[in-house]
Amino acid sequence: MKIILTLFENVQCRLEKLKLNCISITDEGCAALASAFNSNLRELDLSRNQIRDSGVTEISSLLRNSQTLQILRLSDCSITEEGYKALSSALRSNPSHLIELDLTGNDPGQSGVKQLSDLLQDPNCQLKTLRFLGPAADEACQYVTGIVGKNPLLLRELNLSEHELGDTRVNQIAALLQDKHCQLNTLILYGCSITEKQCLILTSALKSNPSHLRELSLSGNQIKNTGVNHLCDVLKDSRCKLERLRLSECEMTDEGCSAVTSALKSNPSHLRELKLSRNKLGDSGVKHLSDLLMNTQCKLEKLDLYGCSITEKQCLILTSALKSNPSHLRELKLSWNQIKNTGVNHLCDVLKDSRCKLERLSLYDCGITDVSSLTQSLRNTKALQFLKELDLRCNMIGDSKQQLIDVLRDSNCKLSVDTHPSPEVPDRDPSPEDDKCCIS
Structure with a gap:
């Protein structure tokens, strides 16, 4: 922290982005940051630190004076209604610069939601993205109900x-x-x-x-x-x-x-x-x-079929379809389907196509024992220029693993291969910091 503050205090510092998430910053650290604030800073991320309301109050003084800060992230910082009140007050006094504020994972309570809702009605407020509802689903739906017929734009x-x-x-x-x-x-x-x-x-x-x-x-x-x-x-x-x-x-x-x-x-x-x-x-x-x-009009870029009980025969049907229209697909996930070596051989026909620009291929736990045809296809086609990630975990690929190592040594290779048998992360929808309500 002292190094960062020293950097900030340097008049020649041109730092525009500062990410300090999850490093145990307290309210005292927030006070030090606010006092040493650099006028060039555009983005500040203090997420996952227990700065609480007192730390937010210090950050609010920064907001009152900053003419440059555009993005402020304070998710999961144990902020309550008092902290929301301080932020809203600061933004009302200096509303024209901040365009993104992330407060997810905090507990605003009804008054906190109202404070930020009222702020959005300020004609000078330039916020384009406001994420503020964490576990408070009731408040989210109350907010939604409140704007129906008013200002849902x-x-x-x-x-x-x-x-x-x-x-x-x-x-x-x-x-x-x-x-x-x-x-x-x-x-x-x-x-x-x-x-x-x-x-x-x-x-x-x-x-x-x-x-x-x-x-x-x-x-x-x-x-x-x-x-x-x-x-x-x-x-x-x-x-x-x-x-x-x-x-x-x-x-x-x-x-x-x-x-x-x-x-x-x-x-x-x-x-x-x-x-x-x-x-x-x-x-x-x-x-x-x-x-x-x-369908020639289909421009699908990501297809996730993880754990869909796809068989070798069904894999042939899918890959035949992909081969007829391969140019748009960038990510294909077939993990946890028993497509085995036969299914991989069918996939090779897609990779061999000069139009194929696949970047990510996930084949976790697919019953594969031999990747010789796969590595040969990668080596002898343009696929190696595009493919960046290949997941082969929990497949007993045996001696053919050495062929993958040889492929990785190719100067054209951008590939990251994962063969370590660690467990697959449970399937879950991605979301921006798990924000529950976002207003843009």
């Missing part, structure tokens, strides 16, 4: 992951989605115990106003085939411009997977990411997914 991203919503909250979210002024871009509801009935309520609301949504996650909810069929009505709508769709762990069978991929086939040009992991695709699901991949 500010809300761009709503993430209530890992909170059981229940009927009341689902109806509150649906009311927001139906607001004609709502321009929500991102809706992430991972692991919210959403039922088939609640999925119908949400998708009916989305259908009335689908044109702004770009990212939707319903992963980790038991919406099953019935819920997915409701969603298909949104996907088929020509106004829908969804780019990222995540439906992992939704207890879908081949019926649901067939329905969603068929719906996407009728409106494929916008989708860039599709996540169907931990659902049982079955033969018909794989067939319909392949039809989507072969």
Whole structure:
């Protein structure tokens, strides 16, 4: 910390970004930072430090005086209503520079939410991204209810992951989605115990106003085939411009997977990411997914089929489809499917295609014992110029591992190969610092 302060105090210091997250900074450290503040600083990250309200008060004095700070991240800093009050007061006195404020993982209470909500109504406030709701799902939904019919234009991203919503909250979210002024871009509801009935309520609301949504996650909810069929009505709508769709762990069978991929086939040009992991695709699901991949309008960049019980035969169907339209795909995840050596050989046909620009390939625990054909394909094609990550963990590849080592020595190789048998990280939706509500 002393080194950083010394650097700050140097008049020649031109530091613009400072990240001090998770290094046990206290309120005293915040006071020292504020006093030594450098006028060139554009971004400050103090996340995951127990700075509490007293530390935030010190940072607030920095905000009152700064003419340059644009991004401030204070997630998981044990900040309560008092800290929110201090921040809001500082930003009201100097509102024109800060454009991003992250306060996720703190407990704002109702008054803290109100303080920041009122701040957004200030015509001089330039905040484009405000993340402020951590575990307080009730406050999030109260905020959502409060802006329906008033000023929902500010809300761009709503993430209530890992909170059981229940009927009341689902109806509150649906009311927001139906607001004609709502321009929500991102809706992430991972692991919210959403039922088939609640999925119908949400998708009916989305259908009335689908044109702004770009990212939707319903992963980790038991919406099953019935819920997915409701969603298909949104996907088929020509106004829908969804780019990222995540439906992992939704207890879908081949019926649901067939329905969603068929719906996407009728409106494929916008989708860039599709996540169907931990659902049982079955033969018909794989067939319909392949039809989507072969569509010349399909420009899918990320495809996640982790743990979908894909067989060697089904892998051939998928790779044949990919081979017909390989140029857009950048990331393919087939981990935890028993595609074995035969499936890998089919994948080689995709890698050999001169149009293939795959950057990440995940084959964790796929029953593979020989990667000779894979390494030969990488060595003799342009694939090696693009591929950056190859995950082969928990496969008994034996002597063929040496061939991978030889590939890594190639001067054109940018590849990072992981063969260490460490356990796979549990499948989970990515989210920006697990923020639960984001206003842009």
